[in-house]
Amino acid sequence: MNFVTACIDTKALVRNLRTIRARVPDSKLVAVVKANAYGHGLYPVAQALSQEADAFAVSRISEALSLRNQGIDKPIVLLEGFYNDEDVEIISRLDFYTAVHSLFQVEAIERHPGIKPLHCWVQADIGMHRLGAAQTGELREIKTRLERLPQVYQPLGLIAHLSVADTPAEQGYHEEQVKRFWQIASELEFTGDLSLGNSAGILRWPDTHSPWVRPGIILYGISPFADQTGEELGLTPVMTLKSTLLTVHRLKKGAKVGYGAAFVAERDTVLGVVAVGYGDGYPRTAPNGTPVLVGGRLVPSAGHVCMDMMFVDLGPESRDRPGDEVILWGRGLPVEKIAAACGTIPYELVCHIMPRVNVEFTAWGAG
Numbered sequence: 001m002n003f004v005t006a007c008i009d010t011k012a013l014v015r016n017l018r019t020i021r022a023r024v025p026d027s028k029l030v031a032v033v034k035a036n037a038y039g040h041g042l043y044p045v046a047q048a049l050s051q052e053a054d055a056f057a058v059s060r061i062s063e064a065l066s067l068r069n070q071g072i073d074k075p076i077v078l079l080e081g082f083y084n085d086e087d088v089e090i091i092s093r094l095d096f097y098t099a100v101h102s103l104f105q106v107e108a109i110e111r112h113p114g115i116k117p118l119h120c121w122v123q124a125d126i127g128m129h130r131l132g133a134a135q136t137g138e139l140r141e142i143k144t145r146l147e148r149l150p151q152v153y154q155p156l157g158l159i160a161h162l163s164v165a166d167t168p169a170e171q172g173y174h175e176e177q178v179k180r181f182w183q184i185a186s187e188l189e190f191t192g193d194l195s196l197g198n199s200a201g202i203l204r205w206p207d208t209h210s211p212w213v214r215p216g217i218i219l220y221g222i223s224p225f226a227d228q229t230g231e232e233l234g235l236t237p238v239m240t241l242k243s244t245l246l247t248v249h250r251l252k253k254g255a256k257v258g259y260g261a262a263f264v265a266e267r268d269t270v271l272g273v274v275a276v277g278y279g280d281g282y283p284r285t286a287p288n289g290t291p292v293l294v295g296g297r298l299v300p301s302a303g304h305v306c307m308d309m310m311f312v313d314l315g316p317e318s319r320d321r322p323g324d325e326v327i328l329w330g331r332g333l334p335v336e337k338i339a340a341a342c343g344t345i346p347y348e349l350v351c352h353i354m355p356r357v358n359v360e361f362t363a364w365g366a367g
Contacts, residue, residue: 003275004243004357007330008040010048011363012221012236017052019234020215024202027209028054030077030195032216034063039350040220040239043070044361049219050074055097057214061087068094080131081105081123085112092116092151099123099159101131103138106145113151120146121157121195124184127177128163136187143188155192158185162208165200166224178207200224203233222335222346229334239350240330241357243276245294245322248314257311258303263288270318271302271311274326279307281352282328283342286310290341293327295320 021029031053032038037045046056046067055075058064064076081099082091085108091098092115100106101123109118122142125132133139146152160181164170181196194210199218201208204225217223221230221237230237249271257263257271265271272294278284282305290301292312302311314320329335329349339346353359 003246004241004280006039006353006357006359007240007242008044008359008361009236009238009240009363010044010361012238013040013045013048013219014052016219016221016235016238017049017215020202020218021052024197024209024213027197027211027213030055030057030212030214031219032057032079032214033067034059034079034216035351038217038220038347039353041359041361042066043072045219046072048361055212061090061096064094064096065090068096075119077121082108084108088112088118089115092118095119097121097157099131100142100146101125101133103142103145106142109149109151110145113149115151117151117153119153119157121159121193122146122190124158124160124181126160126162126180126184127173128161130161130163132160136184139184140188143190156190157193157195157212158188158190159195160184162196162198162201165198165205165208166226174205178205181210182207198224217347220350222350226340229336231334237330237334239335239353241276241282241328241353242330243274243280243326243328245320245324245326246273246275246309247322248272248318248320259306260304263303263311263313265313267316269316270314270320272299272314272318272320272326274310274312275308276326276328277306277308277310279354280357281349281354282310283338283344283349283352285342285344286338287341291333291337293333295324296332298333 031049036042057077059080077097097119100120123132125134164174195212196210197208197213199216221235223230251265251271253267255265276282284305291298299312302313329338335346
């Protein structure tokens, strides 16, 4: 029996997508399911959304192949494009959509005459400086060469990624990026599919509501903003990470707990030992006081997180018993709060669920 379980609420997932669609009613939704659907399960998430999403997006061709091989027949977008000539034939045969971010990819496509046409989105670098062509001349050359090829569907799409849509202090830079995207689309006469809006853009920036938008973290009920939770944005957490109390101890004031004696009891109290640790994906960086939900009430963590266990200060009046349910994040305890306590982002926490954690797919509440 596994003590630690990640419960994935598929109805919450669908509900979130419908909430997102209401925010961008004129856009098609590309559900981003890269990195094992942000730790939530690649195929089960895609299957749950298969009737609702207009397309899916992944980073790598292995993820796209997994979805196709398991029967997902919606368009699948390769956000990183492809890496070698062999991938071009696979993309063609399985009808994937691919970003084209450099001339070496154009050259690879040119070397494959006669294949079934590819769906290509030219990728522009509008300020992220990660993937994409930044200079108008290079973008024009990519577009012109792709337009000459019978093995490429026309008209071409244009795609770009926003880097500071979730960063209020960089509003000016964000506005420059948005302006640059629409400028490229106009100047180079991109008349195909355009895709700019990400999670933060969808929620906060109407001028990013392109014909295709790409919701990622918000699909899973998690906020892209540091100052809000997903629930405060009208979303529902999809993942709830649960465990149980292994045992409880009565401690005297001054008792030192765990590796490095990182917690010292300031009063007589009851210490709980929870069956979860960094070997399950719970962050070792969680400091004393990180909230944990035990028996429906919030209690603080105590001491360093171990590989398989962690400690919580249950308080001197505790009546908690071994076997009681513990929620590490999810329903009743937003993962954003755990991430903030640990000095990281919620994306990292949900993506780091380890293989030994049991995953259960459920459907809670109304659809």
